[in-house]
Amino acid sequence: xxxxxxxxxxxxxxxxxxxxxxxxxxxxxxxxxxxxxxxxxxxxxxxxxxxxxxxxxxxxxxxxxxxxxxxxxxxxxxxxxxxxxxxxxxxxxxxxxxxxxxxxxxxxxxxxxxxxxxxxxxxxxxxxxxxxxxxxxxxxxxxxxxxxxxxxxxxxxxxxxxxxxxxxxxxxxxxxxxxxxxxxxxxxxxxxxxxxxxxxxxxxxxxxxxxxxxxxxxxxxxxxxxxxxxxxxxxxxxxxxxxxxxxxxxxxxxxxxxxxxxxxxxxxxxxxxxxxxxx
Amino acid sequence: xxxxxxxxxxxxxxxxxxxxxxxxxxxxxxxxxxxxxxxxxxxxxxxxxxxxxxxxxxxxxxxxxxxxxxxxxxxxxxxxxxxxxxxxxxxxxxxxxxxxxxxxxxxxxxxxxxxxxxxxxxxxxxxxxxxxxxxxxxxxxxxxxxxxxxxxxxxxxxxxxxxxxxxxxxxxxxxxxxxxxxxxxxxxxxxxxxxxxxxxxxxxxxxxxxxxxxxxxxxxxxxxxxxxxxxxxxxxxxxxxxxxxxxxxxxxxxxxxxxxxxxxxxxxxxxxxxxxxxxxxxxxxxxxxxxxxxxxxx
Numbered sequence: 001x002x003x004x005x006x007x008x009x010x011x012x013x014x015x016x017x018x019x020x021x022x023x024x025x026x027x028x029x030x031x032x033x034x035x036x037x038x039x040x041x042x043x044x045x046x047x048x049x050x051x052x053x054x055x056x057x058x059x060x061x062x063x064x065x066x067x068x069x070x071x072x073x074x075x076x077x078x079x080x081x082x083x084x085x086x087x088x089x090x091x092x093x094x095x096x097x098x099x100x101x102x103x104x105x106x107x108x109x110x111x112x113x114x115x116x117x118x119x120x121x122x123x124x125x126x127x128x129x130x131x132x133x134x135x136x137x138x139x140x141x142x143x144x145x146x147x148x149x150x151x152x153x154x155x156x157x158x159x160x161x162x163x164x165x166x167x168x169x170x171x172x173x174x175x176x177x178x179x180x181x182x183x184x185x186x187x188x189x190x191x192x193x194x195x196x197x198x199x200x201x202x203x204x205x206x207x208x209x210x211x212x213x214x215x216x217x218x219x220x221x222x223x224x225x226x227x228x229x230x231x232x233x234x235x236x237x238x239x240x241x242x243x244x245x246x247x248x249x250x251x252x253x254x255x256x257x258x259x260x261x262x263x264x265x266x267x268x269x270x271x272x273x274x275x276x277x278x279x
Numbered sequence: 280x281x282x283x284x285x286x287x288x289x290x291x292x293x294x295x296x297x298x299x300x301x302x303x304x305x306x307x308x309x310x311x312x313x314x315x316x317x318x319x320x321x322x323x324x325x326x327x328x329x330x331x332x333x334x335x336x337x338x339x340x341x342x343x344x345x346x347x348x349x350x351x352x353x354x355x356x357x358x359x360x361x362x363x364x365x366x367x368x369x370x371x372x373x374x375x376x377x378x379x380x381x382x383x384x385x386x387x388x389x390x391x392x393x394x395x396x397x398x399x400x401x402x403x404x405x406x407x408x409x410x411x412x413x414x415x416x417x418x419x420x421x422x423x424x425x426x427x428x429x430x431x432x433x434x435x436x437x438x439x440x441x442x443x444x445x446x447x448x449x450x451x452x453x454x455x456x457x458x459x460x461x462x463x464x465x466x467x468x469x470x471x472x473x474x475x476x477x478x479x480x481x482x483x484x485x486x487x488x489x490x491x492x493x494x495x496x497x498x499x500x501x502x503x504x505x506x507x508x509x510x511x512x513x514x515x516x517x518x519x520x521x522x523x524x525x526x527x528x529x530x531x532x533x534x535x536x537x538x539x540x541x542x543x544x545x546x547x548x549x550x551x552x553x554x555x556x557x558x559x560x561x562x563x564x565x566x567x568x569x570x571x572x573x574x575x576x577x
Binding site for chain 1: 291293294295297298300301303304305307308309311312313315316319327373376377379381383385387388389390391392393394395396397399400401403405406407408409410416419443448452455456458459477497498501502504505508509510511514515518531534537538539544547548550551552554555558
């Protein structure tokens, strides 16, 4: 009996590992191809290259028409940085008000907040594009970053509200007795306690903004304004299949920051998905 | 007394100060755009001229005089209603496999989630072009079994399948939600039923699946909504064309081409509203049907 269970366990592990190999094979193939000399990419079928080269990384980094990936990475990181600050500050402010303060119109405002989460981006994007064009914000990061300072991603507001609601109200009451007003309660009591919600907001803002191709495609057009995501697409169009090695090398590098985020913050990501159903 | 009154008044205003960014945001980036978009959908606005009211003409053209639009609807429906069920089936199977008290759960869960994390990126879309190309690894693998396939992304009847498989490959987040749901099912249920002699399949059909139906509904709606709006993979894999022969002309890709390629912003706005209505109707239908198949414990 014990032996049967042991065999069953081995079988399950084998099945799961086989699944993992199939799932990750494309990504490993991309990494392996980026390290092979061009002529071997399609002829050397093994994942472990017979010959290693870093040329694709050197050539790929040079980018297209004099702008290097250094610029693209700086652009991406700047975009992500401001997006995170915007989301964290504005969403936690709104969440505190919804979770803890009493005011007229709270019910319907909360309903409005939930409704905004359901509107597809495509319904809003054309008027927004026209507006940003009138404001002369084209080819800057403003159209992507500024809305985030106004809690437009209702999802993060909602997530933070749920988190604050799980904190005992006695904490605020004690602070009120000590003479704290809402602002001090928010900064001294609530903010330190909602660090997990802030971390979750930070991680997902990072990953989504990094990968958000659509907005970047719409608003960033100048060669020196491109992000890593856009540069990869340009690369694909400009080089086609001839520079496949460099294309793979830069593609792989572009997902490294996302991998690293995941590696460091796995727990928050998994809990965030499990409790709120992200994406 | 006066200070108390003053404090109450200031507290009356303070919540609105906390909410001010959000209120401005809703007004400027949601409310005004949504009404503008509705108005534009009844015009022929082309970004440079002035919008002229043309009534329902955009909506009528879409369904009667724009074969490409109908094609984009067909492609998107195929994508959503093939990819989402497949994705959920994989997510549930893996969640059940991982939920059997095996060691290394955390690591396995992370590895299966990895594709979901990067799946929306341009890098993976580029990768997919190669994976499903003529000499791609998929065809090489099929070649071992003597199956000879053309380039998937170059063949109209196959191209959408490469995109469907890309979606299915990203079953990580529904899987994690299923796993969380499976943990909620009390172990007593299984113990009691195995005393009654129920086998694994019976347990699945009579305990696991019924208990999970609220989560199935949730996952199905979330994935359906996001699939209707899929854009990046189709755009990158077809280099913005929706080809070959419009076989990957996703709804949002055609909307993008109209709105920001040809600057037919009136027409694109009508398209956006129809998409909004489609998503709304299918979400409503899912909730309606849920009375028949979703079990909530009291």
